[in-house]
Amino acid sequence: MAADSLNPIIFDEWKTPKKILIILAHPDDPEFFMGGTIDHWTRCGHHVSYLLLTKGERGVSAEYPDSEALKEIRFHEQADAAHTLGVTEIDYMDHPDGYLEVNLKNRQLLVAEIRRRQPDIVVSCDPQTLIHHFYLNHPDHRAAGQLAVDAVFPAAGNPAFFAEQLKEGLSVTKIEEVWLSLTNDPNIVLDVSAYWETRLEALRKHVSQIGDPDEFVRKWTARRNELSGDRYNEQFRRIFLRVS
Numbered sequence: 622m623a624a625d626s627l628n629p630i631i632f633d634e635w636k637t638p639k640k641i642l643i644i645l646a647h648p649d650d651p652e653f654f655m656g657g658t659i660d661h662w663t664r665c666g667h668h669v670s671y672l673l674l675t676k677g678e679r680g681v682s683a684e685y686p687d688s689e690a691l692k693e694i695r696f697h698e699q700a701d702a703a704h705t706l707g708v709t710e711i712d713y714m715d716h717p718d719g720y721l722e723v724n725l726k727n728r729q730l731l732v733a734e735i736r737r738r739q740p741d742i743v744v745s746c747d748p749q750t751l752i753h754h755f756y757l758n759h760p761d762h763r764a765a766g767q768l769a770v771d772a773v774f775p776a777a778g779n780p781a782f783f784a785e786q787l788k789e790g791l792s793v794t795k796i797e798e799v800w801l802s803l804t805n806d807p808n809i810v811l812d813v814s815a816y817w818e819t820r821l822e823a824l825r826k827h828v829s830q831i832g833d834p835d836e837f838v839r840k841w842t843a844r845r846n847e848l849s850g851d852r853y854n855e856q857f858r859r860i861f862l863r864v865s
């Protein structure tokens with residue numbers, strides 16, 4: 622379904638507070654992919670937390686050439702950015718940035734993290750997106766999306782998968798929905814225009830990644846205006862899981 626054919630909506634379907642777990646590859650992915658939506662959800666009273674699969678140490682540049690030091694810098698930038706959107710719970714798995722692999726071991730580790738947190742909603746990115754608009758998608762983004770989707774279904778909710786985790790005290794999950802950002806096949810478009818400014822404010826915290834923050838804001842505002850005037854939308858592939 623082309624995004625153009627979907628009407629942007631103000632999303633208010635969830636009437637009770639949801640526990641939302643965002644699983645993505647890098648610090649800054651949540652704010653870039655869905656910062657407006659995150660701000661909207663936290664302001665509605667939902668509990669949002671991040672689980673980032675790498676620490677982003679390969680996001681080096683001339684100003685930030687030391688990848689070990691960069692981990693620490695990005696840790697603080699991510700905390701500040703998330704805080705701007707009402708998120709205070711951020712965990713990292715420390716897989717190698719740039720080399721994130723889809724394999725059984727990594728799926729097993731992620732299933733344990735999901736079972737530990739018991740989310741209602743899991744949010745990630747579409748693993749099928751090789752090219753997004755005019756850009757190649759980062760392989761870590763695709764890998765993070767694939768790991769998240771495979772961990773959610775059928776593993777996390779099924780006691781026959783990684784049964785040793787249950788013996789260690791974890792429980793199977795009852796995830797209701799999966800939302801995938803960065804998709805070429807959206808089925809829901811959220812009008813999050815009201816959260817444009819806070820999303821930009823959050824993105825400005827990622828100083829090591831965006832260069833001059835004022836120039837960054839100018840460029841992104843110009844791009845939004847070109848795409849959608851003064852409106853700002855974020856789009857997802859929304860998937861319902863059968864809850865037994």
Ligand SMILES: [Zn+2]
Nearest residue numbers: 646647650759
């Ligand atoms: Zn990324």
